[in-house]
Amino acid sequence: MKFYSTNNKEHKVSLKEAVIKGLAPDQGLYMPERIPTLPADFIDQLPERSFQEIGYEVIGAIFGEDLSKEQIKELVDHTLAFDAPLVKVEEEVYTLELFHGPTLAFKDFGARFCSKLMSLLVKDEKVRVLVATSGDTGSAVANGFYKVPGVEVIILYPSGKVSTLQEKQFTTLGENITALEVDGVFDDCQRMVKQAFLDKDLNESMLLTSANSINIARWIPQCLYYFYAYSRLPKGHEKVVFSVPSGNFGNIAAGMLAERMGLPIETFVAATNVNKIVPDFLKGVPFRPRPSLQTISNSMDVGNPSNFYRLLDLYGDESKLKEMVKGFFFDDATTREAMATVKAAAGYLMDPHGAVAYLGLKAYMEEHPGYTGVFLETAHPGKFGDVVEAVHQEKVTLPERLAAFLDGQKKTKLMANDYQEFKTYLRSKK
Template identity: 75%
Template sequence: MQYFSTNNPEHKVSLSQAVIKGLAPDNGLYMPERIPVLPKELIESFSEKGFQEIGYAVIGALFSEDLSKSQIKELVDHTLTFDAPIVQVEEDIYSLELFHGPTLAFKDFGARFCSKLMSMLQVKDEKTVRVLVATSGDTGSAVANGFLGVDGVEVIILFPKGKVSLLQEKQFTTLGQNITALEVDGVFDDCQTLVKQAFLDPELNEKLLLTSANSINIARWIPQCLYYFYAFSRLPKTGKKVVFAVPSGNFGNIGAGILAQRMGLPIDHFVAATNVNKVVPDYLRGDAFAAKPSIQTVSNSMDVGNPSNFPRLLSLYGNDESLFREKVRGYFYSDEETVQAIQAVKPKGYTLDPHGAVGYLGLKDFMSENPGYVGVFLETAHPGKFRDVVEDALDEELVLPERLAAFLEGEKNVIPMGKSFEEFKGFLEGLDS
């Protein structure tokens, strides 16, 4: 299978090239030239299969032209070492809990898959791969822990100073080894811009082998479709249509759900739920897509004003804007509404994190306007990762899981960085000197 650039469908590369380079030279995102459709009977049989068995079938359909059966099994087994249960919160409303991995966030799935696939595809004796990652929170921790200790790979994480929760920050600034954290004096979009500029700089790419482990990399993005298949297989068979509500920032996660839909998973509708960084909800309501400066909120992992995966969403719908707007509904919520949702759901016996709260609100609004659905919202991180927000909302202390609390004991080690590309380029050029 070849992979084309969203900016130029005539530019096509192999799986290895797409994964190792991450971003196309024309700044486009790579997409598979064909999206396989799984037989209806196979999808129906998933209710009798385990998570890994479902993974073998889905990843096999996507990668069988490039990887052997044993490689696909090894890749899936490495990725799916923890569960992603659905939990009923209200009648016809379920939470898909994606925080049972090593860093307690949904990005553990993609990061583990990406690190394993990259190590499989890397040519022996090739120069060191430098993975550049811009993070607004959970990407940094998931990628850092997914790639920690991987031979031949160095990870450089850029994060906005003062705009990431303490626990998120500790998860990628205390590891050492092959992980370096750059504390950028700016916002997430500045970090993302620096990474994209580095990928497009000819001098840097002549000297260094640079790639990405953000969701712009297909190896981070594609495996996220697995938990949509798994969640759907675990829903009660009521005959009602199914809607998934996805708290969205860079829009890779909802894109993976749409990929699953394109592969035959009968999801009727998606809800793109955001905080006040509402570029995509505005677009879905008829505005032109227009990137804007990001705004800081209590759901900081979604503080993105220029979502990188937007071209991928359009591509999944054949660049048909009308179809995109028909199948995806956009909603946005203030910090006050987010906190109120955390407070409202707690008496039901469930604790939301700020991002799951936004997803929950989007789902509730969609279902009030469109009766007759079963809905799933994605709980993308453990509430303990946003301890201050959740404890303030509920006026009670959260008990942190042991592995999360352990990160707080580590010593933060970062390199301060301005938002000038020349400064960042100078840092990168000095890596091999």
Template identity: 75%
Template sequence: MKFYSTNNPLYQVSLAEAVIKGLAPDQGLYMPERIPTLSNEFIEKLPDLSFREIGYEVIGAIFSEDLTKEEIHELVDHTLTFDAPLVKVEEDVFSLELFHGPTLAFKDFGARFCSKLMSLLLTDSEKKVRVLVATSGDTGSAVANGFLGVEGVEVIILFPKGKVSELQEKQFTTLGKNITALEVDGVFDDCQTMVKQAFLDQELNEKLLLTSANSINIARWIPQALYYFYAYSRLPKNGKKVAFAVPSGNFGNIAAGILAQRMGLPIEHFVAATNVNKVVPDFLRGAEFKAMASIPTISNSMDVGNPSNFPRLLALYGNSEETLKEQVSGYFYTDSETVDVMQEVKKEGYTLDPHGAVGYKGLKDFMSENPGYQGVFLETAHPGKFRETVEKALDLKLTLPERLAAFMEGKKKVESLENDFIEFKEYLKCLD
């Protein structure tokens, strides 16, 4: 399988180059040259399959030309070591809980897959790999823990100073070993821009082997399609159409769901739900796609003003804006609306984190306007990761899971960095 750049479909590379480089030289995102279609027979037998059995089939359909059957099973087994339960919140509304992994966030799936795939592809490399990661919260913790102790790999995480929750910070700033955290005096988009600049800098790339573990990397992005198949397999078969609502920041997660749909999963509609960083919802409602300065909110992992994965949304629908707008609806919510939803759902016995609350609200608004659906919203992180916000909103005291509480005991170790690519470049040049 070849992988092409979203900026130039004629520029194609191997799986190894797409994964190791992360970003195409023209700043495009890599996409598979073709999207395999899974058989109706496979779709019909989904309810009888385990999570891993689903994974073998889906990952095999995409990677079988590049990996052996044993390697595909090894990848899936390494990735799917925890569940993603579908929990009924109310009639026809289900929460897909993606926070049962090592760092209690959905990115654990992609991070574990990415680290394992890189280790398989780099077995013959003598050069140390530097994984550069920009994070608004959960990516940093998932990637850091996914790559912790992986031989021949060093992870460098850039995060915006004062804009990541304390617990999220602790999950990637206390690990040490091959994990380095750089605190940038700026916002997430600044961190993301510096990482992209590093990938495109000729001098740096001649000196260092740089790659990404953000969702721009296909090895982080593609495996997220697995839990859409799994969630669909566990839904009641009641004849109703299916909608998925995805709390969205960089839009890799919803793009993975669309990938699942393009592979044959019968998802009728997607809801892209955001906070007031509403570039994509505005576009879906008729405005021009125009990057904006990100705005801080209580759902900080979605504070993205220039979503990197937007070109993938278009590519998945043949670059047809019309088809994208038919298949995906956009909704956005203020912090006060998010808190109201958290309080409302808590009365029904379910605790939402602020990101899941945005997804739930988007799903409910879509379903009220479009009868005949049952829907799934993605609960992307454990409420305890945003303890201060959740406790204040719901007037309660959360008990942290042991895994989260253990991170809080660690000693934070960071290096400070100005919002300046030249300074970042000099830092990287000194690594060897």
């Protein structure tokens, strides 16, 4: 399978180059040259299959030309080493809990897949993984690549704009993990990483790659839990809508990939906080990146979502995209209110990101009755303890492995919002 750039379909590379480069030279995102359609009988038999069995089939369809069956099994088993339970919250409304991995966030799936795939593809080379994070990406990638031989991870994050617990998860590890605390916002961190990938001089002297959702090895495996969620819905559902809390839009793009492969999802809801660039676009406003605004759902504080161009590419044109995806946005006050209401009515504790997805799902279902809805709960509420505890006026019990991070010693290097300073730092790592 070859992979092309979203900016130029004639530019095609191998799986290894797409994974190692992360971003195409023309700043496009890599996409598979064809999206395989899974057999109808596979879709019909989803309820009888385990998470891993679903993974072997789906990953095999995409990567089977480049990897052996044994490698695909190794990849999938390493990635799906924990569950993603579907939980009923209210009538016809379910949540997909994606926080049962090592760092209690959905990005554990992609980070584990990415680290394992890189270890299979890269031999006897020193690789530096550059990551911009608004929260959970940093912790998932840091833990996914921790102590992986031949790989150094450098994480850029906006100072003062991630939760304390998120920060501790990627600043206390040491070893092959370095955290750069940038005086800016997430979009500044993302811009600096992209500049590094496109810097010819820098790339001639070192092997740089990404583990953000711009990388196909981080992005593609996220489609697996859409298949799994669908397989665990009660029988008899005819119209299914998935609501996805969205920041950089890789997660919802992975769901759209699952739909393109044959999973019968009727509609997607792109639910955001007040960083509403894509919801505005879906309502007819031209796509126009803008500075991000800080909110309580900080992992979605993105003003220039990279994966927007994958959304367009998956459906070929704006009209089809706007038909398949509906956008809603919510402010912090509405998000807090939803957290309180659902806890009181259903006894279910949501984090701020899951609450935004819940609100988007309910807004869509009120306008379109007859659907079964699934909203993605992408992080454990304890990762946003200050916000959750303030809403409910009660202590959130942290899982033991999460609480352990709080005792770690933070180790970071302060950095200005300046690419040349970042480049000088990278060159010093040779």
